[in-house]
Amino acid sequence: xxxxxxxxPLLAIVVSLVATALIVLSGRRPNLxxxxxxxxxxxxxxxxxxxxxxVVGGRYPAITLLDISPGVALxxxxxxxxxxxxxxxxxxxxxxxxxxxxxxxxxxxxxxTRYFASFALCLSSTIGIAFAANLLTFLIFYxxxxxxxxxxxxxxxxxxxxxxxxxxxxxLLSGGVVLLLAVAWTxxxxxxxxxRPGGILPPTGEVKNLSLLLWLFAVGxxxxxxxxxxxxxxxxxxxxxxxxxxxxxxxxxxxxxxxxLARVTGFVFGPExxxxxxxxxxxxxxxxxxxxxxxxxxxxxxxxxRRLAYSTVGHxxxxxxxxxxxxxxxxRGGIFHIVTHAAMKITLxxxxxxxxxxxxxxxxxxxxxxxxxxxxxxxxxxxxxVGLAGIPPLGGFLSKWFLAKGTVAAGxxxxxxxxxxxxxxxxxxxxxxxxxxxxxxxSEFKKFDEASPYMLAPLVITAVFSLMLGLFPDGFFRLxxxxxxxxxxxxxxx
Amino acid sequence: xxxxxxxxxxxxxxxxxLIPLAGLWRKNLASxxxxxxxxxxxxxxxxxxxxxxxxxxxxxxxxGWPQPIGIEYxxxxxxxxxxxxxxxxxxxxxxxxxxxxxxxxxxxxVTAHALALLLLAGLSGMIVTGDxxxxxxxxxxxxxxxxxxxxxxxxxxxxxxFRYLILGSLGGSFYVLGVGFLYFATGSxxxxxxxxRLPAIYDSxxxxxxxxxxxxxxxxxxxxxxxxLWLPDAYSYAPSAVxxxxxxxxxxxxxxxxxxxxxxxxxxxxLKNHLPIISIIAWLACAGIIFxxxxxxxxxxxxxxxxxxxxxxxxxxxxxLGMAHPLGLVGALLHILNHAFMKGCxxxxxxxxxxxxxxxxxxxxxxxxxxxxxxxxxxxVAALSMIGVPPxxxxxxxxxxxxxxxxxxxxxxxxxxLLSSLLNAAYFFxxxxxxxxxxxxxxxxxxxxxxxxxSMLAPILILxxxxxxxxxxxxxxxxxxxxxxxxxxxxx
Numbered sequence: 001x002x003x004x005x006x007x008x009p010l011l012a013i014v015v016s017l018v019a020t021a022l023i024v025l026s027g028r029r030p031n032l033x034x035x036x037x038x039x040x041x042x043x044x045x046x047x048x049x050x051x052x053x054x055v056v057g058g059r060y061p062a063i064t065l066l067d068i069s070p071g072v073a074l075x076x077x078x079x080x081x082x083x084x085x086x087x088x089x090x091x092x093x094x095x096x097x098x099x100x101x102x103x104x105x106x107x108x109x110x111x112x113t114r115y116f117a118s119f120a121l122c123l124s125s126t127i128g129i130a131f132a133a134n135l136l137t138f139l140i141f142y143x144x145x146x147x148x149x150x151x152x153x154x155x156x157x158x159x160x161x162x163x164x165x166x167x168x169x170x171x172l173l174s175g176g177v178v179l180l181l182a183v184a185w186t187x188x189x190x191x192x193x194x195x196r197p198g199g200i201l202p203p204t205g206e207v208k209n210l211s212l213l214l215w216l217f218a219v220g221x222x223x224x225x226x227x228x229x230x231x232x233x234x235x236x237x238x239x240x241x242x243x244x245x246x247x248x249x250x251x252x253x254x255x256x257x258x259x260x261l262a263r264v265t266g267f268v269f270g271p272e273x274x275x276x277x278x279x280x281x282x283x284x285x286x287x288x289x290x291x292x293x294x295x296x297x298x299x300x301x302x303x304x305x306r307r308l309a310y311s312t313v314g315h316x317x318x319x320x321x322x323x324x325x326x327x328x329x330x331x332r333g334g335i336f337h338i339v340t341h342a343a344m345k346i347t348l349x350x351x352x353x354x355x356x357x358x359x360x361x362x363x364x365x366x367x368x369x370x371x372x373x374x375x376x377x378x379x380x381x382x383x384x385x386v387g388l389a390g391i392p393p394l395g396g397f398l399s400k401w402f403l404a405k406g407t408v409a410a411g412x413x414x415x416x417x418x419x420x421x422x423x424x425x426x427x428x429x430x431x432x433x434x435x436x437x438x439x440x441x442x443s444e445f446k447k448f449d450e451a452s453p454y455m456l457a458p459l460v461i462t463a464v465f466s467l468m469l470g471l472f473p474d475g476f477f478r479l480x481x482x483x484x485x486x487x488x489x490x491x492x493x494x
Numbered sequence: 495x496x497x498x499x500x501x502x503x504x505x506x507x508x509x510x511x512l513i514p515l516a517g518l519w520r521k522n523l524a525s526x527x528x529x530x531x532x533x534x535x536x537x538x539x540x541x542x543x544x545x546x547x548x549x550x551x552x553x554x555x556x557x558g559w560p561q562p563i564g565i566e567y568x569x570x571x572x573x574x575x576x577x578x579x580x581x582x583x584x585x586x587x588x589x590x591x592x593x594x595x596x597x598x599x600x601x602x603x604v605t606a607h608a609l610a611l612l613l614l615a616g617l618s619g620m621i622v623t624g625d626x627x628x629x630x631x632x633x634x635x636x637x638x639x640x641x642x643x644x645x646x647x648x649x650x651x652x653x654x655x656f657r658y659l660i661l662g663s664l665g666g667s668f669y670v671l672g673v674g675f676l677y678f679a680t681g682s683x684x685x686x687x688x689x690x691r692l693p694a695i696y697d698s699x700x701x702x703x704x705x706x707x708x709x710x711x712x713x714x715x716x717x718x719x720x721x722x723l724w725l726p727d728a729y730s731y732a733p734s735a736v737x738x739x740x741x742x743x744x745x746x747x748x749x750x751x752x753x754x755x756x757x758x759x760x761x762x763x764x765l766k767n768h769l770p771i772i773s774i775i776a777w778l779a780c781a782g783i784i785f786x787x788x789x790x791x792x793x794x795x796x797x798x799x800x801x802x803x804x805x806x807x808x809x810x811x812x813x814x815l816g817m818a819h820p821l822g823l824v825g826a827l828l829h830i831l832n833h834a835f836m837k838g839c840x841x842x843x844x845x846x847x848x849x850x851x852x853x854x855x856x857x858x859x860x861x862x863x864x865x866x867x868x869x870x871x872x873x874x875v876a877a878l879s880m881i882g883v884p885p886x887x888x889x890x891x892x893x894x895x896x897x898x899x900x901x902x903x904x905x906x907x908x909x910x911x912l913l914s915s916l917l918n919a920a921y922f923f924x925x926x927x928x929x930x931x932x933x934x935x936x937x938x939x940x941x942x943x944x945x946x947x948x949s950m951l952a953p954i955l956i957l958x959x960x961x962x963x964x965x966x967x968x969x970x971x972x973x974x975x976x977x978x979x980x981x982x983x984x985x986x
Contacts, residue, residue: 157931180892
């Protein structure tokens with residue numbers, strides 16, 4: 001796999017940085033300001049997508065920017081794992097931007113310039129995380145993402161929002177500090193922080209200390225990845241506007257955490273070292289516990305977004321579990337789930353936002369019969385929920401299928417049971433919503449009155465995308481192929 | 495070229511003497527002379543840094559008297575680095591001085607300018623001198639100017655200045671006593687010469703006494719916990735413009751003296767085998783990092799918060815020195831540069847807020863972010879850098895200190911460095927929440943708040959931009975300047 005010098009990874013990051021500045025300067029002209037967002041999103045996606053042929057052909061675009069520490073440079077490299085994350089983030093940003101315009105204008109929200117500017121900065125950081133070639137570059141973008149998402153969390157400016165913002169910072173900055181320690185320690189051990197498939201840490205070494213290092217990484221990254229008990233910030237962060245919850249807290253920030261875990265386990269530690277360490281067993285149990293607990297907690301929530309938040313926590317641990325099992329199918333399933341879950345969950349959040357924008361209702365108990373008013377929205381919701389429960393033919397089934405095969409291959413039937421039970425619980429907390437929306441009659445929802453087309457179109461597109469990912473996993477952006485290539489690269493096995 | 499070491503303090507001293515004369519004629523002329531003098535000094539410093547990095551040290555003998563009788567001024571990479579930081583910050587401060595001093599203490603306008611230049615002269619003299627007693631002379635010049643600068647502030651300033659004077663004089667006296675012991679033991683006052691003669695008498699009690707006295711003296715001047723008691727009041731009540739002059743640089747020069755004397759004169763073998771004084775400094779610094787941050791969280795006055803934050807930040811320099819590891823020293827030196835920029839920017843912003851609104855309580859800063867966007871954007875950059883968010887400069891000093899602490903295997907140091915990031919976040923985000931939150935109901939008070947005039951805004955923006963640039967380009971500084979310095983000291 002040769003790396004060729006290329007500007008595209010850098011441009012993909014820079015385009016939304018430039019947009020951030022332009023958005024701030026166009027604050028007085030909303031249409032121009034929104035135009036910058038859409039233009040940047042389109043350009044970014046085109047740049048990322050244009051690198052797909054190269055990566056498929058085994059040529060990984062790379063660029064080293066400048067030395068930033070002895071032996072470490074600020075460097076970017078586009079490999080299958082990074083590209084799949086970047087593709088999902090940039091594609092979904094286009095849709096989220098259109099959705100945001102509809103949402104913000106329907107509700108006549110305040111501080112829209114700050115909102116759109118922060119969003120652009122967040123996407124820069126996300127692509128930076130995806131393309132980081134070493135741990136230090138990764139850490140830099142990871143921390144910038146924390147800071148860039150803060151203004152979005154506290155957007156509403158209410159007491160509740162500010163409190164949620166504080167909780168957000170406490171959790172994420174603490175995780176960041178632990179991650180810093182882990183990265184600095186790695187630098188001290190190996191003198192290099194490059195991501196290399198199969199790992200850079202010495203397989204023989206003080207095994208005791210390397211277990212501690214793995215735990216530090218797990219805690220540092222586990223905050224964003226929502227591993228219990230570090231997940232507490234996510235439900236509170238639902239106070240943010242729904243497009244924020246949709247893209248950032250279902251696709252960008254949380255996936256940055258699990259992406260980081262994939263990088264650390266596959267490209268810093270490597271499968272052989274992990275098997276020697278045995279710490280992965282305990283972490284896998286934590287992930288399994290998170291899956292079950294989060295699903296149970298989801299059932300107890302009446303607030304729709306909070307239910308979605310706990311569902312996200314559970315699904316993130318599907319990915320974590322897959323990564324920790326060191327079996328090829330588990331990795332395939334886990335990495336593919338990064339993308340399939342993103343598509344399905346963002347659909348659900350888009351629906352929740354459309355419902356709120358139209359009816360100002362946030363709680364599930366108030367949504368009986370709403371399908372009479374918003375049938376398209378609720379159909380999309382139904383489709384995505386079916387996928388999240390793991391029912392074919394949506395993408396969610398496919399990733400779960402591989403995860404299940406992986407648990408069997410790794411010899412962990414208990415984890416298989418966890419996956420199955422969790423699927424049932426998913427159905428248990430999603431299907432009633434759909435059922436009550438369609439089959440209960442209500443006097444309040446009679447006329448057909450969907451949300452604005454700016455919001456409706458994206459949610460339909462993501463719902464259909466979720467379906468397409470299941471029917472043609474390689475049909476769009478070769479996302480399945482990318483997941484498979486990553487597995488092969490890391491585990492060396494087909 | 496060999497004159498460069500003496501030109502820096504000389505230009506500043508000369509300008510300092512000219513200012514009262516110029517001020518008698520026309521007030522603005524005083525400002526012009528000050529800017530010329532400090533600008534010249536900054537230019538000489540940067541030239542000097544350039545020269546010593548490519549060639550050897552620059553030495554100047556006062557009056558042509560040979561070693562070890564005469565007083566020698568030396569520019570080596572370490573001195574050139576620190577004096578460049580000091581004179582550059584000094585120059586920016588003097589740009590800022592004009593409007594800020596005019597607003598807060600108009601009847602002392604000329605005096606303040608003269609004192610500022612005297613302070614800079616003293617500080618730069620301390621840095622370039624190669625003679626232990628000459629260092630004391632410059633130390634006193636700098637200190638007395640600092641006491642006076644603090645004293646011309648607001649109502650509570652004279653008392654704060656008096657306390658600073660008492661404690662500072664104590665420090666100065668300890669230093670000269672320590673130098674006396676060294677002279678007694680070695681017969682020389684020239685740093686290089688003493689460094690050569692000391693190894694033979696490492697075991698002597700006089701040398702141990704000298705080391706301890708000098709360490710205590712400089713720790714006091716640095717504001718190292720627990721000898722920091724003069725700092726919070728002095729920084730809070732001094733005129734705002736002085737906040738860009740004293741906090742960013744004065745304590746750092748004391749830190750430099752500590753580094754110079756212990757690593758160059760006493761040298762690492764002494765510290766390792768005979769008197770582990772800098773280990774004690776490291777542990778006190780560890781405590782100081784946490785103490786300063788916790789106290790900062792409790793403050794309502796913005797400047798007092800920044801003062802306690804400075805106690806915490808200067809302790810990083812002490813910690814880096816005390817680690818006795820090249821990367822620790824690199825972190826300490828990088829932090830001298832980074833913190834000068836960050837704290838300078840923060841104090842300048844505090845001064846700008848005071849200039850426009852008349853107060854600096856944190857609770858009254860609500861909604862200022864929209865009224866003074868550029869100023870508070872710079873504040874945000876500096877605050878994020880202090881917290882240690884990459885790629886701002888502050889992250890990198892912590893990075894090197896952290897790796898150094900990991901390599902020497904000290905978990906307490908690691909914990910202190912990491913915990914301080916979180917504590918910094920606590921007190922800075924409290925300010926940011928207010929600043930970017932909704933405005934308070936007191937709209938009439940806010941109506942005058944806009945960004946300050948250019949002569950105040952320019953230094954703020956230059957420093958904020960510098961913070962980002964220094965972060966991204968930190969490796970250039972580390973590889974070209976700091977690693978060679980550190981390796982030089984820890985060789986063998």
